[in-house]
Amino acid sequence: MKNTLAIAMLAAAAAPMAAHAESTYVGAGVGAAEQVLSIKTGTYKDTAAGVKLFTGFNFDKHFGVEAGFTHFGKAETGGKLSGSRARSFYAAGTVTLPLGEKWALTGKLGIAKNRTMQLVVGDGDDKQKKTDALLGVGATFAVTKTIAAFVEYENYGTVAKGNNGSLKATVLSTGMRFSF
Numbered sequence: 001m002k003n004t005l006a007i008a009m010l011a012a013a014a015a016p017m018a019a020h021a022e023s024t025y026v027g028a029g030v031g032a033a034e035q036v037l038s039i040k041t042g043t044y045k046d047t048a049a050g051v052k053l054f055t056g057f058n059f060d061k062h063f064g065v066e067a068g069f070t071h072f073g074k075a076e077t078g079g080k081l082s083g084s085r086a087r088s089f090y091a092a093g094t095v096t097l098p099l100g101e102k103w104a105l106t107g108k109l110g111i112a113k114n115r116t117m118q119l120v121v122g123d124g125d126d127k128q129k130k131t132d133a134l135l136g137v138g139a140t141f142a143v144t145k146t147i148a149a150f151v152e153y154e155n156y157g158t159v160a161k162g163n164n165g166s167l168k169a170t171v172l173s174t175g176m177r178f179s180f
Contacts, residue, residue, distance in 0.1 A: 023058040029150070029175025033072035035084055039165035048073030050171045056094065064094040066108065070156070072169050086116040086159045086169055090134050101142065106152070108136035114159035116167060132157030140177065148177045 033050025036043060054068025072086040092110025099105060112134040118126045138152030151174045160167040 023064070023179075024056070025058070025177050025179045026053075026055045027150070027175055027177035028053050029152070029173040031171055031173025031175075033070075033075075033169060033171045035072060035075040035086060035159075036168045037084070037165060038168075046075035048075045050173065052171070052173060052175070058094075058096070061098060062096055064096070065092070066094050066110075067091045070154070070171060072156075072159075072171065084116055084118045084160070084167055086114060086167070088112045088114045088134075088156050088159065088169075090156075092134055092136070096140075103142075104140045106136075106138045106140060106150070108134065108138075108152075108154070110134045112156045112159075114156060114169070116160035118160060118167065126160075126162065128160040128162065130158060130160055132159065146179045148179070150175060150177055 029052045031050050031052075032047050034045060034047045036045040050070060050072050052068055052070040054066055056064055056066035058064035068090055070088045070090065072088070074083060074085050076083045090110055090112040092108045095107045097105040097107075110133070112132055114130050114132060116128045116130070118128070134154060134156055136152055136154040138150055140148045140150045142148050152172075154171045154173070156169045156171070158166050159169045
């Protein structure tokens with residue numbers, strides 16, 4: 001039920017953008033999602049396949065806003081003793097620096113609402129919600145006037161923090177963005 005509500009809120013946020021069709025976009029990406037668990041016994045990191053879906057609106061050729069969903073996959077953090085699944089809904093301001101007709105550098109600064117489920121053998125499941133800053137940098141290549149390929153690095157900050165340690169997540173992804 002909560003996922004349905006979150007998707008409905010994302011769709012509602014995107015609806016006003018459809019009125020300005022030339023500046024609206026949607027996209028999807030896949031990549032390597034790294035989760036780093038820092039606990040008393042050490043630091044453990046694992047990389048899993050991550051996916052993201054997003055929509056955005058460009059106010060002009062330099063500034064815009066974006067909202068999306070990222071799933072960081074399932075990672076074994078702490079060897080076979082613990083693992084985690086994390087996901088995030090985010091909203092961010094975007095900045096674009098065109099480098100000619102086809103290439104552009106991009107930046108993103110926003111807020112990420114992270115949800116994490118950690119499994120620790122012997123301790124059971126631990127579900128957490130944590131809000132943190134989102135920072136992203138990347139590059140885009142215009143394949144056509146309405147289709148662009150991108151590569152992007154995003155840091156979602158600390159996605160979980162407890163008495164025993166913290167979990168941080170980053171994603172290096174590539175994908176396509178469709179303007180309409």
